[in-house]
Amino acid sequence: MSSSTRNRIVRGFKATLVSRAVYMLSSALLMFVLARILEPDGYGALYWAIGVLMVVQLLADLGIGKSTARYISEYREKDEGQIPHLLRSAVAYQLIVLAVVAYALLVFHDRIAVLLGDPEAAPFLAAGVLFIVANSVSGFSMMAFQGFNRLGYSAAVQAVSGATRLVFAVGFVLLGFGALGALFGYIVGYAMAGAFGVGVLYFKFYRTYEPAEEYEEGLSRRLAEYSVPLTATRSANVIDKRLDIVLVGVFLPSAAVGFYQLGKQVVDFVLAPSESLGFTISPNFGEQKANDQLEQARRIYEESLTHTMLVYIPAAAGLVLVADPFVTMVFPEYEGAVPVLQVLAGFVVLQAITNLTSDSLDYLGRARSRAIAKGVTAVTNFGLNLVLIPTIGVVGAALATVATHSVYVAVNLYIVHEELSLRLGRLARSIGTICAITLVMAIAVSLVTPLVSNLPMLVGAIALGAATWAVLAVASGLLDPTEVRAVIRSEGSH
Known part of the structure; x- marks a missing residue:
């Protein structure tokens, strides 16, 4: 990987990671406060409603934002004059779809609540009209900034969303508005982030490009067409990440939704760095492919995958070992979340790979292949949830997620290998070393975990696990402190 590419990735990763840290810290605080104030039933009711709304959200977004990002990335290299035309087309498509879905939700929200077996959720779904509009606007601006490879702005949108959501959601709950007030806090947070993102997109980007005299023939059509496989992938993502919560709420009490949601939120917090790295490196693949530099793309991916696994395989093992004392001490009313969190530890490794790989495949032009794989595994996940949740409870949803996501990750890696010809032997040796490090670290932590009686x-x-990991990672050569310091110094000089 060239030093200029490495420094650009590091700058983007740092900006994204800082914003993600703000977002996830605010999410962690929000999770902690709401779990304490609302108790399992209210907490579960809130996130069940959000799960339903995120299913509706996919119809409002389709794949327009990601398709826009993909073509912005390509035409920044080919013909910048097409970018204003691209943005106008994308905004028009987005507004039309959003208007149709929002109107349908407003008209049918009460019937949807009855159909899902919870008529009391109708007010949440009515407020959801504002939720999907605000979330759609903020999400579109983040995707557009990713296409411009200006990840600092994407980072800022996310940070604004997280911080304002925390303030308003907690504030509305403390004022006595309960779970519905928390939902309005989400709406305000997304709305403020969206207003900020659209303002920056217009003044800092759209107005700075001189439009070409003619809109390239067929480009608007290709923009819409490429959103189709992205829509399929996004739909499958929602089934994987949200529909399980909806199904838990359909088959089990609201408290079970609270247990499951708590486990997933802890996992999301752990996964924040991998999501930041995947969001950062993916536009580079589009640029490398446009410039026919696939060797460079391969090195970027291999280095990123190795370092990601160096963090997340040990992190997953540690999560299994400390889940029980962590949940029982921090959230004493949520002991039912312990087995969920332990099963989802396997999902941590799988999702870390997905975060690194999925967007990259979109920029490599393999969105259709990924969509097919995601669609098949998502349908399988849905079927497993229908079988496992009624039979073994909330843990069944976690097991279904891990089982089906394993297949999806394997297919993703195969597609990446087809595109980049990965050096599999080298990667296998690195993963073997990481597993050995994890085993030693796990033994050290398991020896002291029975003694843990307070925070x-x-x-x-x-800390013992982290120190053991750090020593072994350096000793194995997988982590080079000199290189890390050099990257930090080079970054500090920019």
Whole structure:
């Protein structure tokens, strides 16, 4: 990987990671406060409604934002004059679809609530009209900034969303508006982030490009067509990440939704760095392919995958070991979340790979292949949920997620290998070394975990695991402190 590419990725990763840290810290605080104030039933009711709304959200977004990002990335290299035309087409498509879906939800929200077996959710779904509009606007601006490879702005939109959501959701709950007030806090957060993102997109980007005299023939059509496989992928993503919560709420009490949601939110917090890295590197694949530099793209992916696994395989093992004391000490009313979190530890590794790979495939032009794989595994996941949730409870949803996502990750890696000809032997040796490091770290943590009786001791057990990991990672050569310091110094000089 060239030093200029590495420094650009590091700058984008740092900006994205800082914003993601703000977003996830605010999410963690929001999770902690709402779980304490609302108790499992109210907490579950809120996130069940959000799960339903995120299913509706996919109809409002389709794949327009990601398709726009893909073509912006390509035409920044080929013909910048087409970018204003692209943005106008994308905004028009987005507004038309959003208007149709929002109107349908407004008209049918009460019937949807009855159909899902919870008529009391009708007010949440009515408020959901504002939710999907605000979320759609903020999400579109983030995707557009990713296409411009200006990830600092995407980062800022996400940070604004997280911070304002925390303030308003907690504030509305403390004022006595309950779970519905928390939902309006989400709406305000997304709306403020969306207003900020659209303002920056217009003044800093759209107005700075001189439009070409003619809109390239067929480009608007290709923009819409490429959104179709992205829509399929996004739909499958929603089934994987949201429909399971909806089904838990259909088959089990609201408290079970609270247990499951808590486990998933902890996992999301752990996955924040991998999501930041995947969001950062993916536009580079579009640029490398446009310039016919696939060797460079291969090195970027291999280095990123190795370092991601160096973090997440040990992190998943640690999560299994400390899940019980962590949940029982921090969220004493949510003991039912312990087995969910332990099963989802396997999902941590799988999703870390997905975060690194999925967007990259879109920029490599393999969105259709990924959509087919995602669609098949998502349908399988839905079927497994229907079988496992009624029979073994909330843990069944977690098992279904891990089982089907394993297949999806394997297919993704195969597609990447087709595109980039990965050096499989080298990667296998690195993963083997990482597993050996994980085993030693897990033994060290398991020896002290039975002694943990309070939060300081829990922090100490985690610190012991981290120290063991760091020493072994450096000793194995997978982590080079000199290289890390050099990257930091080079970044500091920019």
